[in-house]
Amino acid sequence: MSATLEQATMNTAKETLEMTDGFHLVIDALKHNGIDTIFGLVGIPITDLARLAQAEGMRFIGFRHEQNAGNAAAIAGYMTQKPGICLTVSAPGFLNGLTALANATTNCFPMILISGSSEREIVDLQQGDYEEMDQLNAAKPFAKAAYRINKAEDIGIGIARAIRAAVSGRPGGVYLDLPAQLLGQSLDAARGKKSLVRVVDPAPRQIPAPDSVKRALDLLKGAKRPLILLGKGAAYAQADADIRALIEKTGIPYLPMSMAKGLLPDTHPQSASAARSYVLAEADVVMLIGARLNWLLSHGKGKTWGAPKQFIQIDIAPTEIDSNVAIAAPVIGDVGSCVSALLAGINSGFGKPSAEWTGAIAERKDKNLTKMAATLNQNPSPMNYHSALRAIRDVLKTRPDINVVNEGANALDFTRSIVDMYQPRKRFDAGTWGIMGIGMGYAIGAAVTSGLPVVAIEGDSAFGFSGMELETICRYRLPVVTVIFNNNGVYKGCDPNLNPKGPDVAVTAFVKGARYDKMIEAFGGIGYNVTTPAELTKALTEAIAAGKPALINAAIDEAAGTESGRLINLNPKSAAAKK
Ligand code: ADP
Ligand code: TPW
Numbered sequence: 001m002s003a004t005l006e007q008a009t010m011n012t013a014k015e016t017l018e019m020t021d022g023f024h025l026v027i028d029a030l031k032h033n034g035i036d037t038i039f040g041l042v043g044i045p046i047t048d049l050a051r052l053a054q055a056e057g058m059r060f061i062g063f064r065h066e067q068n069a070g071n072a073a074a075i076a077g078y079m080t081q082k083p084g085i086c087l088t089v090s091a092p093g094f095l096n097g098l099t100a101l102a103n104a105t106t107n108c109f110p111m112i113l114i115s116g117s118s119e120r121e122i123v124d125l126q127q128g129d130y131e132e133m134d135q136l137n138a139a140k141p142f143a144k145a146a147y148r149i150n151k152a153e154d155i156g157i158g159i160a161r162a163i164r165a166a167v168s169g170r171p172g173g174v175y176l177d178l179p180a181q182l183l184g185q186s187l188d189a190a191r192g193k194k195s196l197v198r199v200v201d202p203a204p205r206q207i208p209a210p211d212s213v214k215r216a217l218d219l220l221k222g223a224k225r226p227l228i229l230l231g232k233g234a235a236y237a238q239a240d241a242d243i244r245a246l247i248e249k250t251g252i253p254y255l256p257m258s259m260a261k262g263l264l265p266d267t268h269p270q271s272a273s274a275a276r277s278y279v280l281a282e283a284d285v286v287m288l289i290g291a292r293l294n295w296l297l298s299h300g301k302g303k304t305w306g307a308p309k310q311f312i313q314i315d316i317a318p319t320e321i322d323s324n325v326a327i328a329a330p331v332i333g334d335v336g337s338c339v340s341a342l343l344a345g346i347n348s349g350f351g352k353p354s355a356e357w358t359g360a361i362a363e364r365k366d367k368n369l370t371k372m373a374a375t376l377n378q379n380p381s382p383m384n385y386h387s388a389l390r391a392i393r394d395v396l397k398t399r400p401d402i403n404v405v406n407e408g409a410n411a412l413d414f415t416r417s418i419v420d421m422y423q424p425r426k427r428f429d430a431g432t433w434g435i436m437g438i439g440m441g442y443a444i445g446a447a448v449t450s451g452l453p454v455v456a457i458e459g460d461s462a463f464g465f466s467g468m469e470l471e472t473i474c475r476y477r478l479p480v481v482t483v484i485f486n487n488n489g490v491y492k493g494c495d496p497n498l499n500p501k502g503p504d505v506a507v508t509a510f511v512k513g514a515r516y517d518k519m520i521e522a523f524g525g526i527g528y529n530v531t532t533p534a535e536l537t538k539a540l541t542e543a544i545a546a547g548k549p550a551l552i553n554a555a556i557d558e559a560a561g562t563e564s565g566r567l568i569n570l571n572p573k574s575a576a577a578k579k
Helices: 003-017 022-032 047-055 066-080 092-107 120-124 135-142 152-167 180-184 189-195 210-221 232-236 240-250 273-282 295-300 335-345 355-376 385-397 410-418 439-450 460-464 467-475 516-521 533-546 565-570 572-578
Strands: 019-021 037-040 059-062 084-088 111-117 145-148 173-179 186-188 226-230 254-256 285-289 310-315 329-332 403-407 427-429 454-459 480-486 526-530 550-555
Touching (some): 019 189, 022 047, 022 180, 037 066, 037 439, 047 059, 059 066, 059 439, 066 092, 092 111, 092 135, 092 173, 111 152, 152 186, 152 189, 186 189, 210 285, 210 310, 210 329, 210 335, 226 240, 273 355, 385 410, 403 410, 410 454, 410 565, 439 454, 439 460, 439 467, 454 460, 467 516, 516 550, 526 533, 533 550, 565 572
Parallel strands (some): 037 059, 037 084, 084 111, 111 173, 145 173, 226 285, 310 329, 403 454, 480 550, 526 550
């Protein structure tokens, strides 16, 4: 045998001997699709999967609770249009992650929850395996889609399917079940490589029907008091320039929903935020762009909406249309394609809204802003939400690139209306559910994804749901500054205990004068304890400049705020009293 032939034979033998396994194929399949980060929490059977991810050059961000890892993945998905990946162990780990998956689906964020699971034959006969659970079926009602991969050669196609399900159409959460034995299955390396699938055009553009665009434009043309409502679907779409052009070209006043703040700077002259109740009540034609008429918009009816109106709704999900009230002009497609089609149809015959309408809005805005300025400029002692938020607003104005995470009741409502946003996709909050507990997960996800600082503005109760992740923030040295509005309780801290015979404190009360700043010091972060707006300004400025993990315990008046924030009317007692 010649030397070359001998070498070739040896190579062939080596190739046929080279094997891969489920662990490697999962990582290869994710990397093959441009996914470079996993958020998760290790244990049997996925510790080695996480190790391998790291060894193969991916980032693995390890959390203290799976819900927070899932929230980080979800917000990464919202920021990038690529599914965020959360990796957990079976049963309890999976269930901890499931809340985040359900929250992602509810908010239309693309994410994939990947959980290890027990052997099918044991689970299906309920023979009591370690962390046994029928996870696939448990996930189904809470996810946009749920899949299980049973054979190593299906890993490529299974991950492709999960990616496409997460990001195409209306984005959402996908569950992917990986039985432990799948990860250990070996496969010929060449066959394994061939089985990988790169998803082509995972979220194809969805062009709206021309007659739907014409119908919408006709309605808009005839409007006397038009209004545009921007939702987080509009922010997600990354069609920022066209959305701005549509608003400026038509001259129509607009309202951003909470996470759409900054899509255009909040200081934009056409923003009607400071006259919100007025425009919602008075508008005659309202164009919704990536926003649902759910509870956050009073379901499109009732006192909030005042005068009868007609709706135009741009959405990728056809079944969203007519979900709460009749929609006169649905435009189905992705926001980018729909907005550019509308823009193309706006010609010189398209008049700007009357001075009567824009003038009336400007008048309300002036009045409300003057009133708000007077409230913000007060300096009560102890400080309250307004004086503390004035300080935060002024610092954040100097750093429009900073990500803002926000949760709580009063802490959420006041921050939303007082702290202006200047850039798209920089505000992440309690969202569609008004859920508490997204704080540290979103903060970590946003810091890792953007590489930019995060300021998390947190009610003391809200913070408690994810507070242990301060250790994660310190471990990864993330530039996250957490500000706690500490008023000693859920909502307020001064409720009386209504059971004088019992040993316990009021149902809303926490330990008084708690020092959350000491928590971060335990992990090597920088703690600040502040009691005045001036101290808050100094601490926040310093902490942002340092770019290191920090926590500011901002002690505010325990009587400040209201129960349930601005949702007082949703409390059954108040709702019953109104009837
Ligand atoms: P908000 O809470 O800000 O009002 P919602 O979460 O209620 O926003 O609504 C977002 C809407 O945007 C959903 O109905 C969703 O189907 C839609 N959506 C998400 N992404 C896109 C997209 N790329 N194009 C069009 N619609 C989208
Ligand atoms: C998962 C109910 C809504 S707001 C809130 C709770 C517990 C906390 C309010 O107090 P906080 O804010 O954070 O101190 P502030 O500024 O008013 O003092 N569990 C979940 N989600 C929700 N929404 C709740 C409970 C709730």
